[in-house]
Amino acid sequence: MKIVQYDADISIKRDLDSGTEEQGKVVTEIIGKVRQEGDAALTYFTEKFDRAVLEDLKVQEEEVKQAYTEIDEETLDALRAAIENIRDFHQRQTTQSWFTTKADGTMLGQKITPLDSAGLYVPGGKAAYPSSIMMNVIPAQVAGVERIVMVSPPQPNGQLEPVVLVTAHELGVEEIYKVGGAQAIAALAYGTETIPKVDKITGPGNIFVALAKREVFGEVDIDMIAGPSEIVVLADEQANIAYIAADLLSQAEHDELASSVLVTESQVLAEAVAKEVQKQLETLPRKEIAQASLEQYGQIIVTTNLEESIKVVNELAPEHLEILTKEPLNIVGKIRHAGAIFLGEYSSEPVGDYFAGTNHILPTNGTARFSSPLSVDDFTKKTSIISYSEKALVENGSKIATIARLEGLEAHARAIEIRLEEK
């Protein structure tokens, strides 16, 4: 990893795959065809892109039963423990409807209502990501969303990965369709004969899925379009070099576009970490990906003191921030922008990725300046409640009419005054 001295214009390189014009066109065509032809388009594209010929888009109970026979006890235990922790944390995020009253009879309030339905996209491909399923489904369930749908592209044999089916079943998700790509997003947004439309689509996917989500946004709600994953480790001279190196590598192995950054005031630590990263890298199965990521997007930034390090972190607004200093809790109040903050040497990022309970879907690419981790709030919406009394209207009506006329809206003023006549 390259070591650079901090200066005021520092930035980290982050690249977002926004897709090509050609990919955009393909996505628009796919969405159009699904809107027109429904299920027929879904089976057509599934055969074309996933090389799977399906009789039934919907996953059947027997397939789920079969999946359980392929999962060992240790895996099941780990998944169940993670689900329990994630549910526990998200249950603490729920908010209540509330109201306030005044002596004049006015009642104002804010009503919280869960969305009616949510659709979760689960990527297919080489690996299965049970943690993504948990992180999307659990906040929706805790919010009280009644209908939760999962879609995922089948393998050429027409099946989904066993661990995907088992995780969904453990969570209580029963409506699962074997369809992926832009065609799955179109089905969730507009509905087909088999798949009724949903109100919100969440979950990660490839560039076609991302482009399709962007295109259907407005028709339905979507979660953020995620950029590549990033970590910033803020460390002082006493931090454990091997831990830092391992954590930087765990980010780098995700993706060649992933970004791993160390910020420290210690030149000694900087050099030791650079060496240790090289050493640990050698034996990684995903060595080539991690190496490419580190070469392009990895950086060790050496500052002159802790305050300057904190300044750098706030400028970067990282998705993940690990604080490996003597007194990490003292620093939390100074961090203005981060998706998640991991405190101390036992809070390795994978603890939060999989298990502790917090959500791993976090704002990337500097958007932690204004965005939040996925949460229960993302699956509810608010409605304002206004109940005005006769007394309140008599007392305040003329003021309301004054503002309405100030804005040139006479009918607004009259709607108030007609109620005050003969009072």
Place this chain on the structure above:
Amino acid sequence: MKIVQYDADISIKRDLDSGTEEQGKVVTEIIGKVRQEGDAALTYFTEKFDRAVLEDLKVQEEEVKQAYTEIDEETLDALRAAIENIRDFHQRQTTQSWFTTKADGTMLGQKITPLDSAGLYVPGGKAAYPSSIMMNVIPAQVAGVERIVMVSPPQPNGQLEPVVLVTAHELGVEEIYKVGGAQAIAALAYGTETIPKVDKITGPGNIFVALAKREVFGEVDIDMIAGPSEIVVLADEQANIAYIAADLLSQAEHDELASSVLVTESQVLAEAVAKEVQKQLETLPRKEIAQASLEQYGQIIVTTNLEESIKVVNELAPEHLEILTKEPLNIVGKIRHAGAIFLGEYSSEPVGDYFAGTNHILPTNGTARFSSPLSVDDFTKKTSIISYSEKALVENGSKIATIARLEGLEAHARAIEIRLEEK
């Protein structure tokens, strides 16, 4: 207004102005020029579009003082009372950072941080909208946003409307720039020599402003892109006909695209309201706009009973819903989708537009299915906090590593295991 009988496929016509390709190109060019040339581009476009030649983009103290001389006491009283109510309601929306601990030493939490800065767009043109300023500024202030900037296009004499300056001053907003249109949005998103960039842009504007907001989204956050305003009145046979008609008209006068709908099981009421609307319409100053709106987008839907009326409301998911039935509070729990609900005959929509305290920036065009009124939450973001203890990691580390390997991420597993060696 036309009266239609309910059937299962009912929908209301809603049209969103999405702009033309030509308008899109103009906006892209303006944004590009502001990014390249900064202030020079702003003064250029302000001269071109607003016919104002400015020496200084920033509003000076003397201009604010001058504005106060043009506002009468009654107006000032009304504005101050509205501000007080709106601030009171929004203060009840604030949420606290929280944390939870476990016996094994784990600490998890959710930290709430206000955005650093927010930019508010205030439209210029024929009328001034002090209520828009309040509804955008107050939630940002209550959230704790440190830097709140206002932009608004000047009149040809280089000035802003006095009531705009007075409202801003009453709220405590001091950073105001005389610039509007797409160029103002570009300045807020990318910054110029005079106008530092912000993290989030809110506030209504014309199609150029809307397109510009859409284009800079991601670089900064934006609020929703609002569609035309809508009201649905849900009424039974005992409701006051004159009040309903006045409220439908107050929506219709906004805009030719605005939508006013009455849903009722009473054919008698339906016919009486249609007649009364016609009568009240005659004397309105904005008669032509209201008439055009009612002809295109106005509708009275007659259902067979209250349950069916409620079903219609949920299908429409209106921005504003007035409930004018015998027991309006009994119905609130059955309404799943609405931006704001006004209960009873004294809760005319303008009460909420201007004065009661709730926010008047609400989800339009059916997006109340998944969106919320503008609130304090829109000016804060969350950060997850994870502090794991050695004990917790020793107990759970193997489960975490199991899930990591299930996902094919070996470096994730090793980041955990390196911390467990020799324990």
